[in-house]
Amino acid sequence: MHELSLMQSVMDILLESAEQNNICKINKVKLVVGRFSMALPDSLQFAFEAIATSEPLLDGAFLEIETRSIICQCLECGKKTELEDSYQFVCSGCESAKVEIIQGRELYLDYYEGD
Amino acid sequence: MVQVRMESNLLGANDLLARKNRNLFSRQNLLVINLMSSPGSGKTTILEKTIENLDGKLSLGVIEGDLYTDNDARRIEQKGVKVIQINTEGACHLDAGMVGKAYNELPVDQLDLLFIENVGNLVCPAEFDLGEDFKAVVISTTEGNDKPLKYPLIFREAKVILLNKIDLLPYTNFNLQQFREDLAQINPTAPVFYVSGRTGEGISDWNDWLLGEVRIKRASS
Numbered sequence: 001m002h003e004l005s006l007m008q009s010v011m012d013i014l015l016e017s018a019e020q021n022n023i024c025k026i027n028k029v030k031l032v033v034g035r036f037s038m039a040l041p042d043s044l045q046f047a048f049e050a051i052a053t054s055e056p057l058l059d060g061a062f063l064e065i066e067t068r069s070i071i072c073q074c075l076e077c078g079k080k081t082e083l084e085d086s087y088q089f090v091c092s093g094c095e096s097a098k099v100e101i102i103q104g105r106e107l108y109l110d111y112y113e114g115d
Numbered sequence: 116m117v118q119v120r121m122e123s124n125l126l127g128a129n130d131l132l133a134r135k136n137r138n139l140f141s142r143q144n145l146l147v148i149n150l151m152s153s154p155g156s157g158k159t160t161i162l163e164k165t166i167e168n169l170d171g172k173l174s175l176g177v178i179e180g181d182l183y184t185d186n187d188a189r190r191i192e193q194k195g196v197k198v199i200q201i202n203t204e205g206a207c208h209l210d211a212g213m214v215g216k217a218y219n220e221l222p223v224d225q226l227d228l229l230f231i232e233n234v235g236n237l238v239c240p241a242e243f244d245l246g247e248d249f250k251a252v253v254i255s256t257t258e259g260n261d262k263p264l265k266y267p268l269i270f271r272e273a274k275v276i277l278l279n280k281i282d283l284l285p286y287t288n289f290n291l292q293q294f295r296e297d298l299a300q301i302n303p304t305a306p307v308f309y310v311s312g313r314t315g316e317g318i319s320d321w322n323d324w325l326l327g328e329v330r331i332k333r334a335s336s
Contacts, residue, residue, distance in 0.1 A: 002207060002239060006125050013123050021119055031125075036268060038242050039125075087267035088300040097303035101271075107242075111120045 003039055007047035010109055011055060018057055023114040026061045030111050034068045036104035041065045070104030129243055132211035136246025139218060140229070146332040147229045149245050151269060152253035153262070154235030157279040159187040160312030161253060162230060165325070166194040168318045173227040173329060178217045180209040180234045187232065197221060208239035211246055227329050237262065241269035248332065249274035256280045256287045260294040263301050270301050275308070277321065282311040 010029070018026060029048070033039055045063060052058040070083040072091070079093035080102070089099050124130065140147045152158050159179075166175060177198040179188040188200040199217040201209060214231060221229070231247060233240040241250075252273040254262050257280055263270040270276065276298070284291070298307065306324065310317035 009125050009128065013121065017119060017121065021117070023117065023119070027116065038238050038268060087264065087271075089271065089302075090300055097299065107125045109121045109123045109125065111118055111122075113116055113118045115116055 003043035004047045006039055007051055011051055013109055026058050026112050026114040028062045028113040030064045032066050032106045032108050032110050034104040034106035036070045037107040039107055041067055068103050068106050071102050072099035073102045074099050129211050132215055133244035133246040136211055136215050140246060143223045144336045145226055145229055146329050147247045149231050149233060149247035149250045151233045151240045153237050156253045156255040157312040158232050158253050159190055163194055164312050164315050164318045166196055168322050174225055176221045176226045176229045178231045180232055203234055207234060207236050208243050209233050210243050214245045237266040237269050241272055251275045253277045253279050256284045256289040260290045263297045267301050273305050276305050277308045277310050279310055279312055281309045281316060282314050
């Protein structure tokens with residue numbers, strides 16, 4: 001989707017936080033991206049590299065992206081089902097379609113490391 | 116070396132503004148629907164027919180999202196409905212900030228129902244909460260029946276789905292049974308309305324459902 005503008009908001013958060021914490025060099029940034037968010041890890045990586053080269057605070061920094069699978073929990077029997085290659089929101093235990101997505105929508109900046 | 120834990124949502128700024136919008140909408144007791152589809156599915160035509168068919172039973176407002184033009188807003192205005200245009204100047208979706216500003220220009224105390232017609236796109240708008248009561252997604256028979264599988268998030272998030280251009284069904288390869296089977300796995304609870312923005316088929320059933328939703332919203336306050 002709009003990975004460049006998402007990454008711009010990561011940069012804004014980082015710049016503000018680094019200043020508050022007296023950090024002048026960031027070495028590593030860690031994002032968590034769920035498979036049911038519309039952001040693509042490869043595009044985020046590309047956007048990060050594009051932005052990091054023009055931002056001294058992040059020059060040479062490494063971006064780690066942890067992707068999270070989609071997990072649904074059945075509202076009938078409570079069983080958790082991981083969706084692998086399909087988007088079939090159906091309980092693998094009782095086949096109920098009354099399931100809640102409990103993982104896979106994540107899109108957040110987890111932490112960063114710096115000096 | 117220090118590690119700073121953040122856990123900041125990348126859409127956090129939008130979510131905050133969406134909560135503000137939701138509070139504003141609730142204060143007016145107004146039902147707000149975020150109407151989404153790919154370009155050319157017929158969102159505006161459905162709105163035109165909805166306005167005609169409601170025939171003044173509800174007082175409507177429309178916020179029109181479009182990249183550059185005000186073509187759709189002018190079409191809605193001709194139906195005698197108050198409309199505010201947002202031009203995103205290239206952005207692929209509306210965000211809560213844009214909607215909050217447009218909302219302030221509407222005579223909200225006179226409205227029962229507000230449609231926000233999003234930018235035609237099945238990907239990005241699904242991620243951006245605008246503060247609406249619910250999302251409605253339009254798909255048309257000419258797009259093919261595989262769209263729910265290709266864009267599961269938006270179809271999962273929808274409270275209601277409209278299959279438009281139903282009059283063209285015999286001229287397409289749209290597989291209605293497969294479409295229903297796919298939706299049963301992605302979003303089994305959303306009602307589906309089979310409509311034609313061109314002929315008006317199915318619009319009165321859709322409107323009856325809308326009237327019910329407005330009543331539920333009023334009763335809940």
